[in-house]
Amino acid sequence: MSESSLIDSVQDTAVVEWVIRNVPTWLNKKDLAKALEREGIHFVCLKKLHGWDYSFISFCSEEDAKEAKLVFANQKIKGFQFELEQARNVNKKRKHTEYLQKVDERIKQVKYSMIKEESGNILKRSVADVVAPWRHYSYAEQIRRKRSAILAVLAKVTSSLKSQTESGSLTWLKSLKKRPCCNLESLIDMPEEEGARLFYRNKNEFTIGFSYKDDGTPIETVGFALGLFREGEIRVDSVNDECVTTSKRAIAIANILEVFIRSSQLRAYDKRTHKGFWRQVIVREGFRTKEVLVLLQVQTEGFERNLIDEETRRMVDFLVSSCQSNELEVHGVVLQEHNGVSNFIPTDKSPCTLFGQTYFHEKLMDLTFRIGSLSFFQTNTFAAERLLDVILELGELTSHSTVLDLCCGTGTIGMCLASKVAQVIGIELVEEAVNDAKVNMERNNIQNMTVLAGKVEDKLKAAIHLCRSSQIVAIADPPRAGLHPSVIKTLRNVVKIKRLIYISCNPANFVGNAVGLCRPKSNAFRGEPFRPIRAIGVDMFPYTEHVELVTLFHRIESDTK
Ligand SMILES: C[S@@+](CC[C@H](N)C(=O)[O-])C[C@H]1O[C@@H](n2cnc3c(N)ncnc32)[C@H](O)[C@@H]1O
Structure with missing residues (x-):
């Protein structure tokens, strides 16, 4: 089948058509779809045959395509850096009605299967199953499952690092076999209270x-x-x-x-x-x-x-x-x-x-934050304080430290640490959140914090120039997709960053960033590597499978790799 006829067949079902490049030839359509779905990418259909190093993909909207592009730019999928480009030979102004007809057909099919499965799961799915899918598990069972999930992620860091490094190049890794890359010290659970474990989302x-x-x-x-x-x-x-x-x-x-x-x-x-x-x-x-x-x-x-x-x-x-x-x-x-x-x-x-x-x-933590309608704020206020306790514990901050608060939102982490350190520099993408952060600094009388507006990938070097201390502690709290690879490279290059705390709300996506921080020196990763030292989980999202993972990394001194 020629490329253009394939594009035509993809085009029948969607409005926006693209091509994913750098796809491994052996990856089949089903596994590619699963990998994309895991990353939260919303697409309508894929076209991928064995032997192709690309795949056609169609989206409902330009926004969905943009989101996919962002995910691809920020992380590897199945170890590959995918790229998205608009498909050639495609009439982009395809009639929307055709697409709607297809959607309606699919809806009819699904409705039919719902009727067929009257006694099965589909009809019984309730609204509570959507937002609190783990509500049928006891809380102890939820914690047990989250603990195993985190341990699996930490073990994945070990195995990914081993598969990407020559044997013996990282001494600390040798003895680990398939074990987690560092100790999971605890998983902090929530008390059975409204606003903590129950009815907690703000x-x-x-x-x-x-x-x-x-x-x-x-x-x-x-x-x-x-x-x-x-x-x-x-x-x-x-x-x-x-x-x-x-x-x-x-x-x-x-x-x-x-x-x-x-x-x-x-x-x-x-x-x-x-x-x-x-x-x-x-x-x-x-x-x-x-x-x-x-x-x-x-x-x-x-x-x-x-x-x-x-x-x-x-x-x-x-x-x-x-x-x-x-x-x-x-x-x-x-x-x-x-x-x-x-x-x-x-x-x-x-x-x-x-x-x-x-x-x-x-x-x-005794500070008051103004939060605009579009600004991020941790969704479980009670758990957010437990998260801050963990950061304080892992940070080993002194009055000489400079904290780099990467992806700082309205500035909550940096401001809660400001009285313990010499200086805080935050970076945040959303303009409204940056304005809130500035108001919050003034209101809470915080004078040793600066917030830069923009992407971490663009502003990190400028932030480092502002650091007055040689003891920089970087705290990264990125969105689900994790930090852009260029940010990891810059963090590696700045020798004054000896400690780094990584807060991940999507531990599966944390693996790629952790490997980038810890892999041995190379042309691409010039600074000495970091090593994961301690990990603590915080159950910020009871009754769901989600959990927050906080990991402390130390820079390895060159003679003790
Ligand atoms: C998980 S939230 C953490 C916010 C903050 N640390 C807190 O605890 O409230 C991630 C934040 O990163 C911001 N963000 C997303 N992509 C970014 C980027 N490329 N550069 C800087 N900030 C980004 C989002 O707007 C959001 O405020």
Whole structure:
């Protein structure tokens, strides 16, 4: 089959077509799909044959392609540095209706299989299974499973390093055989309290869509999608108290908005047709301050401005007064207009204020943080303090240390350490978070911290120039994809960085970065390698498979490799 006819067949099912380059020839389509899904890449279909060192891939939207590109740039997949390029000979303006027809066909197929499996799992999947999939395990069993998962990751660091280094080039590695690369000292669990182990999320993202009556009539619903749209699942179910990871305030607000949207003149957004207005709602709150901020995302194309203004005003009145009668206070309501296909919240599009403030406050370690609607904040406030305890313990900080707070968000880690050290320099990509960090420094009277706006990969060298001390401790808390390989190389090259704490919310992706930090010196990795010394887990996400891993690395002195 020629490349162009293959492109045509891929093109039938999707809007945006690309080619992944540098794919191993032996990798089959199924394993490639699994590897991409593991990294959270949303695609519609793949075309890959044995012997090809590339694969065709199609996405629902440019945004999904951009996200995939970012993941590929930041990490290797199956040990290969994939690259994404737009497919040649493709008419990019393919009619959207063709794509929608295909999606509808897939949805029908899945619905059919749901009916067939009436007594099986698919129909029984509830909204609580989506957000608290481990709720049927005892807490002790959850901790046991997370512990084994972390140990497997630490062992993977050992085996990956061994397979990539000549035998004997790292002395410390020799005796490890297949064991974890360092000791997992503990996995800190959460007490059985609301706000720690139960109903703990201070940020809850609800989909606005449809549930279906027995006769198939759609009803507007605010809750969680019961599965992946690209796998044909379109149902959204209302949120309830069985969703033990969702905060109680957020459950109440989602239920209130559902009542309003069912009576609204504007309908919920339908992902299949890209029609409809109400798309998503994010409820963020300070557990300690009890401040609540609500962000609504809407699709405005085809709607009169007057109608939009009237309905959003009615929504705010309804929400605020219903909350008051439930003894809940909403401090701000903001609106983000988003007409793209992808359902993520763009962080470069500032929302407009409909009511009150555009931020909320939370307290951590006796400091108060302002957090804007698009700024990151750790989702479990109680666990975030345990995480800070671990960082303090591993950091061995002195009044002479400089802390590099990489991916600093609104500055929580750096600010909580600032009184213990000489200087803190943070780097953060999202502009709103950087502005929050600056306000937070002033409010908490922190004078020895500076925050640089931009990507770590672009700003790290400038940050290092600002370091006044020769004792630099780097603390990296990157997003799920991990640090860009160029950042690892720069960290290796700066000899003044003797200690590095890596906080990973996706331990599987941590392996690549850990190997980069620890592999022997080479042309690409010039500085002396690091060695993992201690690891501690923090159960920031009870009732889910996710866990936070904190690892301390020490720079190896050249004579003690
Ligand atoms: C896991 S959060 C950690 C935030 C912060 N350390 C905290 O504890 O609140 C990751 C942060 O990295 C930021 N980020 C993502 N990619 C980045 C990049 N390439 N350079 C700098 N910051 C980035 C995100 O905006 C987010 O604030």
